[in-house]
Every structure is written in C-alpha cells, then in structure tokens.
Amino acid sequence: MFRTTAATLFFKNDKSRGYVNPMRRWVYHWIAAGAIGMGSLYVLVQYKLAKYEAKHYGQSKGDYMCSSTFTDVLYMLPLNYTSDTLGFLSESEYIPKAVHQWCIDFLIWWYHVNMEDSATTQFDTAQEFYTRKWKEGARPVDDASLVSSPCDGVVTTVQDDVTNDTVVQVKGVTYRVQALVQADPGPVPPSYKRVLFTVYMRAKDYHHVISPFAFHTKGIAYVPGTLFPATPAGVHWIPGLFTTNERVVVYGHVQKDAAKRNKTLKEGEIVKNPFCAVVLVGSTLTGKIRLAIDRQVRTNFLDPPDYTVFKKLPHFPLLRAGQPVGWFQWGSTVAVLVDVPVDSKVVIQVNDEIKAGQAVLTRP
Numbered sequence: 001m002f003r004t005t006a007a008t009l010f011f012k013n014d015k016s017r018g019y020v021n022p023m024r025r026w027v028y029h030w031i032a033a034g035a036i037g038m039g040s041l042y043v044l045v046q047y048k049l050a051k052y053e054a055k056h057y058g059q060s061k062g063d064y065m066c067s068s069t070f071t072d073v074l075y076m077l078p079l080n081y082t083s084d085t086l087g088f089l090s091e092s093e094y095i096p097k098a099v100h101q102w103c104i105d106f107l108i109w110w111y112h113v114n115m116e117d118s119a120t121t122q123f124d125t126a127q128e129f130y131t132r133k134w135k136e137g138a139r140p141v142d143d144a145s146l147v148s149s150p151c152d153g154v155v156t157t158v159q160d161d162v163t164n165d166t167v168v169q170v171k172g173v174t175y176r177v178q179a180l181v182q183a184d185p186g187p188v189p190p191s192y193k194r195v196l197f198t199v200y201m202r203a204k205d206y207h208h209v210i211s212p213f214a215f216h217t218k219g220i221a222y223v224p225g226t227l228f229p230a231t232p233a234g235v236h237w238i239p240g241l242f243t244t245n246e247r248v249v250v251y252g253h254v255q256k257d258a259a260k261r262n263k264t265l266k267e268g269e270i271v272k273n274p275f276c277a278v279v280l281v282g283s284t285l286t287g288k289i290r291l292a293i294d295r296q297v298r299t300n301f302l303d304p305p306d307y308t309v310f311k312k313l314p315h316f317p318l319l320r321a322g323q324p325v326g327w328f329q330w331g332s333t334v335a336v337l338v339d340v341p342v343d344s345k346v347v348i349q350v351n352d353e354i355k356a357g358q359a360v361l362t363r364p
C-alpha cells in the first residue's frame with residue numbers, strides 16, 4: 001500500500017491515468033486537510049487562553065504571547081484583503097436591502113446591541129449600522145474630568161506613569177512611545193507625568209471617536225501596518241500589537257491657556273504645552289479609519305506604502321473636548337497618550353466598560 005510510486009502518478013501529471021494506489025488520495029488530501037485543521041485548532045486554543053488571561057489578570061500576566069516564528073506566520077495571512085472584502089460587502093448597494101437588514105438584525109441580536117442611544121434605527125446598508133451616530137447629548141463630556149474617554153468600549157491597557165518612554169503592553173512585553181505615535185513627544189514637563197491608556201471598541205459599541213481633552217493639533221500621521229486582532233485577547237497574544245498594526249495618529253499639545261482658544265498660535269508657543277496624541281489603531285476586519293478633521297485620510301490599502309505619511313496642520317487648529325475626531329467602519333482600538341499634572345488620578349482600570357465622555361483622569 002505504501003510502495004514507491006512515480007512522481008508523475010503522485011502529482012497526477014498524466015491526467016489520462018488514474019491513481020495506481022487509491023491510498024494516495026487519502027495521503028494527498030486528508031493529511032493536508034488534517035494538518036490545516038490541527039493548526040487552526042491550535043491557534044484558536046491559544047487565542048482563547050489569551051482571552052481568558054486578559055479577562056482575569058489584566059496587564060499583570062502575559063504567558064500566552066506568540067513566538068517570533070508564529071508571528072511571522074500570522075504576517076502571511078491575507079488580513080488586509082479580508083478586511084477590504086468585508087468592507088466592500090457591508091457597504092455594497094448591489095446587495096439587496098433586505099439582506100443588509102437581516103445582517104443588521106442578526107448583529108443586534110448576537111451582540112446585544114443597545115439601540116436606545118442611536119440617532120436613527122433605519123439603515124440601508126450594514127455599513128450605515130456600523131457607523132451609526134448616537135443621539136445629540138447622549139455622550140456628554142464629564143465636566144469634572146481632566147481627560148475623558150474618546151469612545152465607547154472596554155479598557156485594555158492603562159499606564160499611570162510612562163517612564164523612559166517605555167509602555168507596558170502586558171507583563172514582560174513593552175514598546176516605545178515613539179514607535180506608537182511616530183512623533184517625538186519630547187521630555188515630560190516639570191510637575192507633569194505621561195499617561196497612556198487604550199480602549200477597545202466592540203461590535204456592539206458606537207464606533208465614533210471624540211477628543212478626550214482640548215488640544216491643538218500639530219499634525220497627522222498615517223502609519224501603514226498589518227491588521228492583527230486588537231481585541232483584549234490580541235493584546236495578550238501578539239507582542240508589539242499597537243506598534244505593528246496600521247494606525248492614524250493625531251498629535252499635538254494640550255490646551256492650557258483659555259485666552260488663546262481662538263488665536264493663531266506660533267511654533268514657539270505651542271511646544272511649551274504638554275504633548276498629547278490620539279491614536280486610532282486598525283484591526284482584523286476593521287481596517288478603514290476616517291477622520292472628521294481631514295477627510296482626505298485613507299487607510300486599509302491592499303498595497304500600502306513602505307513608510308509613514310505625515311501631514312502638518314497650519315495654525316495648529318484647536319480640537320475641543322468632545323469634538324469629533326473620526327470613526328471606524330467597524331469597532332477597533334483607540335490609544336490616548338497625554339502629559340498631565342502629577343497629582344492627576346486615573347479613575348479607570350483594565351476591563352472596565354466605559355462610554356465616550358466618561359472621566360478617565362481627574363484632578364483634586
């Protein structure tokens with residue numbers, strides 16, 4: 001049964017002849033299918049273990065991180081193409097409206113989506129449902145907050161004091177601030193500390209991003225990358241996730257002087273204020289990011305550039321707290337980096353569910 005067979009018969013180069021040994025069919029197809037199945041099962045188990053770790057241990061453990069070899073395998077997956085295809089289907093008008101509505105009804109049921117705050121309940125496509133807006137006044141900014149949440153979602157990481165520009169993803173896994181924001185944040189001002197937190201937007205959340213504080217926008221950076229899952233499990237599974245994935249960075253300096261709210265600022269004036277950045281991170285199936293402050297920004301390229309693209313904004317326009325920054329065409333992750341007074345207190349922790357405008361940092 002396992003005797004040697006000529007290569008021409010094994011690979012079926014001669015289409016006019018059947019298999020000499022029927023066992024070849026089993027060897028040729030089922031072993032390959034079994035290997036793929038076992039590999040997929042292994043990936044699923046590792047992902048579920050990372051999800052369990054994220055839920056029960058927060059950032060205090062990181063036992064299920066992928067090896068560098070396995071990360072290289074993940075790079076070979078067509079995640080950008082998958083995300084682009086899903087985006088095309090979700091906004092396609094060639095698909096009957098009834099099909100879109102069926103998908104919307106299923107998503108509402110499956111993810112327990114609360115539609116009470118939605119500005120509308122009628123959608124022509126699934127994409128309109130994903131990018132639905134909340135009612136006016138449904139996400140007020142907490143007046144007592146120094147920094148508020150930029151979006152609805154669940155907190156995945158919090159670092160109260162970023163020292164040496166090193167951020168802890170989970171225990172034992174770190175990345176550099178400059179690698180995340182692709183800009184030089186400079187030294188932390190005296191009597192200030194640097195804080196970073198990330199919020200993951202789930203499928204049931206609203207996918208809009210607001211400014212968590214008033215700040216002057218100095219520039220925008222589009223950083224090409226892959227689209228690994230940026231879920232809580234992904235944070236515990238893929239090292240350097242936020243510096244690897246495609247993202248859009250809006251960076252600048254925190255507004256300190258209310259008298260300058262409507263004035264044109266010069267470079268020397270703006271750099272005296274504390275640094276800040278709002279980072280919209282793409283994820284699997286969630287690659288498309290749009291900015292309210294610059295509609296020319298595009299993401300999720302099938303053939304992305306090999307370099308970061310920067311755009312400096314003249315006159316450093318002011319984004320007020322609660323003002324729209326952008327949106328995802330599905331949920332993903334928002335990272336916020338900001339310099340705040342040392343007596344500021346973080347009032348959230350990992351795995352907290354929060355809403356846009358809710359207090360993240362307060363000051364006595």
